[in-house]
Amino acid sequence: MNSLQDPDTKQVVLIVDDTPDNITLLSALLKDTYKIKIATNGVKALHIASSQPSPDLILLDVMMPEMDGYETCRRLKANSVTADIPIIFLTAKSQVSDEEMGLTLGAVDYISKPVSPPIVLARVATQLHLVRARNLLQDQNKHLESLVQDRTRKLAKMQDAIIMAMASLAETRDNETGNHIRRTQNYVAALARQLRHMPRFATELTEENIELLYKSAPLHDIGKVGIPDNILLKPGKLDVEEFEIMKKHTTYGRETILSVERYLGESNEFLRFAREITYSHQEKWDGSGYPENLSGDAIPISARLMAVADVYDALISKRVYKPAFSHQEAIDIMRKGRGSHFDPDILDVFMRISDEFNEIAQRFKENDDEPPKY
Numbered sequence: 001m002n003s004l005q006d007p008d009t010k011q012v013v014l015i016v017d018d019t020p021d022n023i024t025l026l027s028a029l030l031k032d033t034y035k036i037k038i039a040t041n042g043v044k045a046l047h048i049a050s051s052q053p054s055p056d057l058i059l060l061d062v063m064m065p066e067m068d069g070y071e072t073c074r075r076l077k078a079n080s081v082t083a084d085i086p087i088i089f090l091t092a093k094s095q096v097s098d099e100e101m102g103l104t105l106g107a108v109d110y111i112s113k114p115v116s117p118p119i120v121l122a123r124v125a126t127q128l129h130l131v132r133a134r135n136l137l138q139d140q141n142k143h144l145e146s147l148v149q150d151r152t153r154k155l156a157k158m159q160d161a162i163i164m165a166m167a168s169l170a171e172t173r174d175n176e177t178g179n180h181i182r183r184t185q186n187y188v189a190a191l192a193r194q195l196r197h198m199p200r201f202a203t204e205l206t207e208e209n210i211e212l213l214y215k216s217a218p219l220h221d222i223g224k225v226g227i228p229d230n231i232l233l234k235p236g237k238l239d240v241e242e243f244e245i246m247k248k249h250t251t252y253g254r255e256t257i258l259s260v261e262r263y264l265g266e267s268n269e270f271l272r273f274a275r276e277i278t279y280s281h282q283e284k285w286d287g288s289g290y291p292e293n294l295s296g297d298a299i300p301i302s303a304r305l306m307a308v309a310d311v312y313d314a315l316i317s318k319r320v321y322k323p324a325f326s327h328q329e330a331i332d333i334m335r336k337g338r339g340s341h342f343d344p345d346i347l348d349v350f351m352r353i354s355d356e357f358n359e360i361a362q363r364f365k366e367n368d369d370e371p372p373k374y
């Protein structure tokens with residue numbers, strides 16, 4: 001059916017009848033108002049109806065040789081291309097059961113022969129008015145759907161920008177750069193895409209969740225905004241008391257996400273991942289991490305992914321208290337953490353795709369002229 005029809009364009013009526021006199025009568029009756037197409041049997045009717053532009057209405061005779069109107073109607077309704085075209089049966093059969101049969105097959109109306117011109121005109125006009133109204137409504141719905149999709153895309157883009165701004169603020173306080181954020185979120189996504197094929201990770205690492213992990217990863221150190229400068233920016237190793245304060249950045253990060261959830265009155269998968277990552281990315285597989293000394297599978301998968309990403313990036317990055325290690329040096333160091341610091345399966349995948357990590361690191365490389373980060 002013509003879904004985007006100009007109101008001034010004539011609507012198309014397909015007349016299907018094997019009797020020339022009936023075709024002549026109906027054509028003469030309708031041609032001044034509508035564009036007429038003609039089929040003298042059911043097979044031709046099916047062909048014309050499925051061709052573009054398709055008719056807006058079909059006047060279908062019931063009693064035809066080889067393929068009668070009922071069978072033609074069945075086939076039209078069985079084809080997705082022609083199923084929505086309204087059909088009015090025209091027939092000399094006047095029994096209630098005949099009319100019931102036609103309506104059951106999907107016809108919208110039933111006109112008895114010999115036809116009354118005023119009745120034909122009125123019923124055709126009614127059905128075509130409904131067609132035009134339906135098409136207009138469909139077009140409006142498509143337009144509204146397009147507007148909603150566009151608004152949704154813009155909102156998502158704005159949310160992503162806000163997330164990156166929040167994450168960048170935390171990293172700036174730590175004298176980090178946005179490149180650290182970009183690298184780590186890409187590391188996490190790269191690991192997740194490989195791990196999703198393993199049974200123990202498949203349920204959690206769906207395609208949708210991997211996208212959410214990618215978006216939530218930049219918030220992993222947002223809690224550092226709550227750490228005093230003299231500790232956060234200390235150009236050297238922290239003492240025991242200072243380290244205890246530094247460890248609180250995980251708790252501060254979780255509280256930040258929890259405050260968002262309380263404000264919303266609900267949570268979602270994105271906020272769950274953000275909360276898990278900020279709170280647990282410093283946990284270690286053997287239970288020697290912080291803040292809760294979680295071990296093994298008690299550590300959320302999202303946090304285990306971030307642990308690998310964050311440590312690798314820390315190793316290859318220059319600090320005032322250490323030089324940047326080479327990619328191979330970082331690999332050798334991390335290999336020693338298998339089963340102690342890192343989930344063995346995740347570390348194994350990291351080793352397998354380490355070249356991809358190196359490629360990401362080079363793509364978002366720091367400017368060599370920048371001073372070393374604290």
